[in-house]
Amino acid sequence: xxxxxxxxxxxxxxxxxxxxxxxxxxxxxxxxxxxxxxxxxxxxxxxxxxxxxxxxxxxxxxxxxxxxxxxxxxxxxxxxxxxxxxxxxxxxxxxxxxxxxxxxxxxxxxxxxxxxxxxxxxxxxxxxxxxxxxxxxxxxxxxxxxxxxxxxxxxxxxxxxxxxxxxxxxxxxxxxxxxxxxxxxxxxxxxxxxxxxxxxxxxxxxxxxxxxxxxxxxxxxxxxxxxxxxxxxxxxxxxxxxxxxxxxxxxxxxxxxxxxxxxxxxxxxxxxxxxxxxxxxxxxxxxxxxxxxxxxxxxxxxxxxxxxxxxxxxxxxxxxxxxxxx
Amino acid sequence: xxxxxxxxxxxxxxxxxxxxxxxxxxxxxxxxxxxxxxxxxxxxxxxxxxxxxxxxxxxxxxxxxxxxxxxxxxxxxxxxxxxxxxxxxxxxxxxxxxxxxxxxxxxxxxxxxxxxxxxxxxxxxxxxxxxxxxxxxxxxxxxxxxxxxxxxxxxxxxxxxxxxxxxxxxxxxxxxxxxxxxxxxxxxxxxxxxxxxxxxxxxxxxxxxxxxxxxxxxxxxxxxxxxxxxxxxx
Ligand code: SF4
Numbered sequence: 001x002x003x004x005x006x007x008x009x010x011x012x013x014x015x016x017x018x019x020x021x022x023x024x025x026x027x028x029x030x031x032x033x034x035x036x037x038x039x040x041x042x043x044x045x046x047x048x049x050x051x052x053x054x055x056x057x058x059x060x061x062x063x064x065x066x067x068x069x070x071x072x073x074x075x076x077x078x079x080x081x082x083x084x085x086x087x088x089x090x091x092x093x094x095x096x097x098x099x100x101x102x103x104x105x106x107x108x109x110x111x112x113x114x115x116x117x118x119x120x121x122x123x124x125x126x127x128x129x130x131x132x133x134x135x136x137x138x139x140x141x142x143x144x145x146x147x148x149x150x151x152x153x154x155x156x157x158x159x160x161x162x163x164x165x166x167x168x169x170x171x172x173x174x175x176x177x178x179x180x181x182x183x184x185x186x187x188x189x190x191x192x193x194x195x196x197x198x199x200x201x202x203x204x205x206x207x208x209x210x211x212x213x214x215x216x217x218x219x220x221x222x223x224x225x226x227x228x229x230x231x232x233x234x235x236x237x238x239x240x241x242x243x244x245x246x247x248x249x250x251x252x253x254x255x256x257x258x259x260x261x262x263x264x265x266x267x268x269x270x271x272x273x274x275x276x277x278x279x280x281x282x283x284x285x286x287x288x289x290x291x292x293x294x295x296x297x298x299x300x301x302x303x304x305x306x307x308x309x310x311x312x313x314x315x316x317x318x319x320x321x322x323x324x325x326x
Numbered sequence: 327x328x329x330x331x332x333x334x335x336x337x338x339x340x341x342x343x344x345x346x347x348x349x350x351x352x353x354x355x356x357x358x359x360x361x362x363x364x365x366x367x368x369x370x371x372x373x374x375x376x377x378x379x380x381x382x383x384x385x386x387x388x389x390x391x392x393x394x395x396x397x398x399x400x401x402x403x404x405x406x407x408x409x410x411x412x413x414x415x416x417x418x419x420x421x422x423x424x425x426x427x428x429x430x431x432x433x434x435x436x437x438x439x440x441x442x443x444x445x446x447x448x449x450x451x452x453x454x455x456x457x458x459x460x461x462x463x464x465x466x467x468x469x470x471x472x473x474x475x476x477x478x479x480x481x482x483x484x485x486x487x488x489x490x491x492x493x494x495x496x497x498x499x500x501x502x503x504x505x506x507x508x509x510x511x512x513x514x515x516x517x518x519x520x521x522x523x524x525x526x527x528x529x530x531x532x533x534x535x536x537x538x539x540x541x542x543x544x545x546x547x548x549x550x551x552x553x554x555x556x557x558x559x560x
Contacts, residue, residue: 007384007399031407033385033396041396046358048398048442055400234523234559282522287515287553298557 005058005110009035014060017114019150023060026148035059038111042090045106049277052108053095063087063113067122071135072267078133078224078258078323080166084126085138088113088151092141094172095201097281098231101139103270108277110140112149120158127164135168143171153177159184170226172203174212180220185257187224188213192243195231199283206243210250217255224257228325229264230305231283232297237308244312253318261309262325265296331485337368341412341432348436358440365401365445365484366437369477371453371466372427375420377408380473382480383448385409388431395434398444401484405476410450418456425450447484449477499528502536503545516552523559530555 008030014020024032035041038061071083090111091101102108113119126132136142142152152169156179159167163183170187178186190213193206204212216223225247233239247253264283266274274284288295296302306324313322337347352361372381382405386395389411399407411417411424412431420426430448437446451473454461470477496517500510513531520527534551538544 009396031384031399033409035385035396036394040394044396044443045438046440046442048400048444051400051444052398057398232557280522282519285515285519285522287512287519287557301557 005030006055007031007033007057009033009038009041009057009059009109011035011038011059011061013062014114017062019112019114019116020060022150023058023112023114023148027058030058037061042105042107042109042111047107049102049106049108049273050279053277056091056093057109059109059111060114061111062115063118067113067119068126068134071138078260080133083133083135083168085135086119086123086155087139088116088119088136088155089140089142089145089149091139093144094141094203096172096203097199097201097278097283098229098264098266098274100266100270100274102277103266103272103274104139106273110145112145112151116151116154123158123162123165127162131164131166133166133168135170137168137170141171141173142169143173143175146173146175156181156184168224172200172209174204174208176215178216178219178221180222182222185222185224186216187226187260188216189226189228190243190247191227191231192239194233194239198233199231199281206246210246213251217252222257223255225251225253225259227309228260228262230262230309231264232286232301232305233282236305240305240308241312244309248312248316253313253316253321256318256321258321258323259313259318260323260325261306261313263297263302263305265294265325268293268295271295332481337429337433340428341414344429344432345436348433352437352440356440361440362442363488364441365447365488366433366441367447367449367481367484368430368433369449369470370427370429370451371469372410372425372450373417373420373454373456373458374408374425374452375422375455377423377425378452379406380449380451380476381406381408381410381425383408383410383425383430383450386430386434386448387411388435389413391431393431395431395438396443397434397446397448398442400444401487402447402480403483405449405480408450410448416456416458420456425452426456447480449480496528499531499536503531503539503548504542505545506542509542509545509549512549512553516549516556519556523556525556527552527556 008027010032012034038059041059068084068086071085136155146152155167159165160181166183168185168187172189190209196203213223268290278284289298335347335351337344382402384399384407408425410430411426413426417426434446451469453469496513499513517527530552534548536548539548
């Protein structure tokens with residue numbers, strides 16, 4: 001997928017990087033603007049992220065700050081004890097109404113940090129202390145950027161030569177190439193078409209995502225399926241049951257490494273921004289319960305929604321592969 | 327005021343005058359929320375070495391402080407873009423490809439806490455290449471006039487893409503439900519959620535027994551019932 005960016009802001013110090021030239025070669029028609037620091041654009045006060053969403057800009061920058069972070073406790077660690085994420089890009093070319101990035105950042109513009117080698121250096125420091133579980137597609141969807149940026153394949157190459165690193169690449173995109181390696185996990189987020197059409201703007205349909213999952217499985221890649229977040233919609237029982245039928249019929253679940261299931265939840269701090277970014281979206285206007293700093297669906301609804309998917313997957317013999325988010 | 331939704335303010339020359347004009351336009355005490363439907367268009371002339379015509383500014387550098395500011399170019403299309411430097415004195419030897427003038431950075435800074443960067447639009451017409459001798463008011467007037475059709479087109483396209491949001495008051499619901507401040511927040515949230523689903527939330531309150539409410543406690547019960555309906559739709 002090659003996104004269109006009307007404007008590309010380029011940090012002066014990012015110009016000399018190969019990745020900058022590679023990315024710019026895709027955008028001869030975009031207006032290019034030199035900037036001193038990405039924060040001068042990305043962190044401007046009072047940005048209208050809903051409007052920016054209609055016409056995103058790209059920022060190419062050098063990250064001279066921290067590059068690898070501990071994930072929040074609410075994130076599923078898949079039994080790895082602790083997991084980290086690398087922030088090699090911020091924001092996404094897709095536009096899911098419920099995306100936490102919309103709540104976290106006050107802008108829809110996308111940043112790609114072009115100094116990937118510095119990320120690898122930081123990673124190697126962590127690896128000196130033992131094995132590392134790292135999500136490289138956390139504050140973005142790297143797969144969706146793979147038409148313009150080489151970061152997904154660079155991370156794959158880095159993981160191939162560092163067996164102590166377990167790399168998770170989460171995506172909703174139709175990535176064409178995957179690497180078959182024990183320590184690389186492709187995590188595909190799947191949703192019913194009703195949810196995709198209404199709330200996961202610009203993302204591939206369920207059929208395309210299933211085809212991508214099957215291609216990855218056929219290539220021998222490690223595949224994780226994420227039914228997370230489950231989003232409440234009218235007639236959700238019917239909709240998620242139909243969805244489960246399709247998944248069970250169309251994907252060889254025996255070959256899948258593991259499966260995560262969770263209902264939508266977001267830090268209460270982010271909900272206000274999220275609602276500003278998607279002012280008419282029922283996905284974010286839902287009257288959530290507040291529990292321990294997070295906005296969640298009411299307990300009975302959560303349990304019903306989870307129950308549908310969990311029961312269907314257990315009945316399909318996948319009970320031992322399930323990671324359930326509370 | 328030139329019409330009920332368009333006001334023209336003459337800033338005068340230089341950053342101090344420009345900042346003062348912004349202060350007059352939006353007096354103290356106004357918040358971002360009060361101004362969320364307002365758009366500011368700064369129209370003026372500038373110097374440039376090798377450019378001519380009308381430009382929309384995508385980057386403003388304040389020469390004195392070295393700070394950069396970036397208006398978002400989302401609402402206007404089809405107008406050539408350029409970066410601009412705001413100077414304190416006339417620039418007699420402009421760098422190529424850059425516009426020079428004396429107000430934009432002050433306007434951006436004065437308004438950036440109140441107005442989003444897509445709602446600050448800077449339109450500049452090149453009047454000279456650094457030599458301002460012989461530039462008269464009449465010349466500037468004629469120059470701007472010659473670009474008026476473009477400027478008018480920009481103003482109308484910007485006007486079309488905006489508009490004051492119609493806000494529906496729930497005051498009557500608050501009153502009938504004996505609503506406290508937190509209950510009001512819940513009522514607004516439920517009405518907005520219902521509306522996102524294409525449901526008339528006010529009707530739901532009627533169906534949930536608002537007519538029988540005689541105390542804050544029974545008001546709360548109605549809110550809980552409406553919430554239950556909206557969060558368990560079949
Ligand atoms: S694909 Fe993921 S990162 Fe991208 S907008 Fe959707 S939820 Fe956010």
